[in-house]
Amino acid sequence: MSTESTRLRIKTWICATVVVLSNLFGNFFLKRGMPGELPGPLAYITVLFRPWVSLGVVLLIVWVLSRMALLSWADLSYVLPVTSVGYVLVALAGRVLLQEQITIQRWTGIILIMAGVALVSRSAPQTQLDPKPRAVAAGAGR
């Protein structure tokens, strides 16, 4: 049983990393490619064909799908805090890429988020068994 919980934990970490990074870079590329204003409804369609915007949209689709996959085995009360590490990465990226100042207040917030993530990630990702019997999928690849 402990190999099963180790397997689930590793899979959860890999999937959570994809969730966080696809959201971070998806939003970043979207912002980079978006023009200041969108005149008329047609502009909402044509903007999708800009290279940075389409790359951002693809990454956000990856984000939604990987998050759904993660929720297929992990608890919502686990996924929510653990994926909030993205807020920390946004603040750090602002400092590294855009030379923004990180105030003491922001550092405090970053430390609180990291502490919360550390606490929650110590608990098992899944506290309630799958409603479907496991034997069915046991032989399938991952």
Add this chain to the structure above:
Amino acid sequence: MKWLLIAVIVAATTVGEVLQAKGMRSHGEIRDFRPGALRRAISALTRNWAVVGGIAGMAISFFAYLRLLAVTELSFAVPATAVTYVLETVLAKYVLKEQVTRLRWAGAGLVVCGVALVSL
């Protein structure tokens, strides 16, 4: 106007994400990540009413959020919507029947305070 938008965002996000989690859990753990198997999983999920309802809720929330960003700044919008973490954790316990231990409550509380501090 902005408080109405926040109420819409919080309600739609909370209901949408809880429905999505419920639907995904009832589908069962995704174990096969090969393209063919993923395509089959996605087509099964489009017939799962909780997943479809969840996505609808998140879409409403997304457009209301865009609207909110047009009338307020990010440093108000982010902490005001962080309250969904608490609501969703409560619903995870009572609706999804997850075991929300004291460790998880403490973690969720720290994250909400942290998000507020980072974005204010």
